Amino acid sequence: MRKRHLFTPGPVDVPPEVLSALAEPLIHHRAPDFIPYFKAANEGLKYVFQTQNPVVTFAGSGTAAMEAAVANTLSPGDRAITVEGGKFGERWTELCKAYGVEPIVLKIEWGKAVTPEQIEEALTGNPDVKAVFLTLTETSTGVLTDVESICEIVAKTDAISVVDAVSALAAEKLLTDAWKVDIVVAGSQKALMLPPGLAFCSVSAKAQAAIARSKCPKYYLSLAKAIKKLEKDDTPYTPAVSLIRALVVAAKMIRDEGIENVWARHARLGRALREAAVAMNLSVFAQNPSNVVTAIRIPDGVDGEKIPKILRDKHGVTIAGGQEQLKGKVIRIATLGWANDLDVFAVIGALDLTLAEMGHKFERGAGLAAAARALSA
């Protein structure tokens, strides 16, 4: 008997109601049977994104939607600002380079967030910049970026703002329209509580104007084609029918709870994780921590690569280790999507057992007690 728990920043444990929807018989995507599902999915996405902009769904990983944001809005020779404070910020730089776009890279120490002032300075110094690429929550470091303030600054320029919310959507507060975010990119396997396989782009009017000017090659990931079809409740290419029907169920669960309550729940669980970590004689890596994933610094002398292995093999708990320069130095724990107070006790309890086994010095049970206090606050 093996009971498994996913505490990774995607894939996440998927609620049984959503899994059941995946097992429903197939229907044809260009038939009246499918259209109500597609409409409901799209309405649900607009609610979760807090936008009136069209939200395009691709069959693909989150990276496909990131690529769509670059290839559809820019042209070779254009310049764009990227922020490298983690692995996913670096992906924006790589994507720009792949399409002949010159990235103006703001290097940020891992664990810190780019500031609105830094973006403003870069924009003032480079008035020809066509786009600013941001990461709402950097999954490799657990850092939250102040996208609200930054997009307010970008909105005053001719550049568009593009926000990677692949791990953040429905976990961290994001008001696409109120914050004037031109493109929000997201994926299905995070707080949307679905398996991986769908990727999303919301596209503002300003971004659509940029799309009309763009000369980068694109075909499958064409946002212009997808938006045109979306107006007729259709897609340019065969959609991932089963995942879209599951999205209807998941989006309804989010709507029933209320997006503000969903954000508040993630904030509550994230805070409890952070306070538990500190109580266990560990520390939180990010200076401006997100509620999506908590990167916990592992002290020298404790093998940070071994912790996820013991958690997995002995306790059925999957968390993430550190990536690249943080390999072995942090562990990353996410309580994303279908997660509640009891899940915090489960993962912190498993961590207590594991750290004790590894000889880490801490007061046994202190993490669980700290979590309990944080969850009562």
Next chain:
Amino acid sequence: MRKRHLFTPGPVDVPPEVLSALAEPLIHHRAPDFIPYFKAANEGLKYVFQTQNPVVTFAGSGTAAMEAAVANTLSPGDRAITVEGGKFGERWTELCKAYGVEPIVLKIEWGKAVTPEQIEEALTGNPDVKAVFLTLTETSTGVLTDVESICEIVAKTDAISVVDAVSALAAEKLLTDAWKVDIVVAGSQKALMLPPGLAFCSVSAKAQAAIARSKCPKYYLSLAKAIKKLEKDDTPYTPAVSLIRALVVAAKMIRDEGIENVWARHARLGRALREAAVAMNLSVFAQNPSNVVTAIRIPDGVDGEKIPKILRDKHGVTIAGGQEQLKGKVIRIATLGWANDLDVFAVIGALDLTLAEMGHKFERGAGLAAAARALSA
């Protein structure tokens, strides 16, 4: 009580065993839990493709894999042969143009297949051609192309052969290695008996050499990155975990039946459909018909657009109508994947009821009788 049947060239009815796999709890894609599934899926694909080449899986529609074949092997200014004898052949031309590749277009009358001689002539006249793009079964017309003979010709040149087998894989005979096909592109929602959402590319050594020279931009669809990761049973980006686990089940079903038997079953059902059509005073549109989808010409005076609607609304049967220049002029019926003799009786029976209602002149039951005779042969 509504019993539904999909007779479209994708999506198809998915076997309950495969649907059940979709509903299993999620597992993490970079963990030992997932690796055995990923290995089994990849072994299954090699068997279905009849290849020892790596077969890359993307989260995406079939078109994504078609785009990968173009963007990864060619450079702007290159020339390539495309064959326009239907909507999907035209997609190769569009993809080439999107990437600045000059297509040498062989226009073929819809309903006919390009001949090996035509390809040979085009190659001789254009010795600088870098790739020949083919469509094994053209879903818009029901035509089967002699890919075996054509790829034999292409193999003698420096060009690579690229075959769209999106609708054909596991339905129509295809020996990737024996026929020297450099890239085979396929999708999940056809005879592989899965929902849409996965796309595949098999890549020969000759194609990998072309990939090393290619200068088109690509990132998410990079075949080089995917092949490198595949060697370590990994993927560059989050794979569609649930669909891949379902693929393991579907591929095992195909292996248990035997791929030759699967092809023979499709041939048997396709022949029965064609003979039934003729017996119902209709005719088969394609001169060289495939067993993937049967395009049936609708006589003047019968509204070809109404037939799919009546079939769907009265009988729960979804078939496809004609596309573009064939709109209203043909209906298209597929018995793909999880289909047997009885499914032929179901769809031909429903067509008998529908054509009678519409006033088409034919001997009632003659189609069913012809199907029965064909299935006994």
